[in-house]
Amino acid sequence: MKEGERVITCCKCKKKVENDNVNGLKYKAKSYCIDCFFDSFEPDEVDKHMMYLTFQEIAGRTPSSSEWTQMAKLIKEHKWTWRKIELMLEYVYLIEKVQNDEGYGFIGILPFYEFQAKKFYDEVRLVEESVCEVEDEEIEVIYGRQYEEPKKEIKLKSIDDLLDWSEEE
Secondary structure (H helix, E strand, C coil), X not given: CCCCCCCCECCCCCCEXXXXXXXXXXXXXXXXXXXXXXXXXXXXXXXXXXXXXXXXXXXXXXXXXXXXXXXXXXXXXXXXXXHHHHHHHHHHHHHCCCCCCCCCHHXXXXXXXXXXXXXXXXXXXXXXXXXXHHHHCCCCCCCCCCCCCCCCCCCCCCHHHHCCHHHHC
């Protein structure tokens, strides 16, 4: 930390945070660690703010009032959620790398990619589940050693037992 720089702490738990939207974030002029942010607000409000952060990251600006209206319309009329809008923004602009076309607007283009995005995220979910299944399986470690036949003990016999000395005389 540089000299004169103010330490930012979570307004709930007082843990030191960085407002980098990963370890901590600023919401309504207060700083939160991620855990406290998720615990402090309703899931819908959390999803709305996370979508807002994604929008800012992708577009490089805050949503305009008409874009907020378009998003509200998607939620009300098409039964979308803030999380779905966030995923659609990521799919259209980060995965498909679509260039912003003023014809439909930044938000208006999202419904045109709904089918492809659903297919993509279904495949991602299947891959994640298959990886989780492998991780969840209990791994049994078996230690072994190479099979060796038991060594036979060699019994030494006396030469006297092998030869009958009585016959030679």
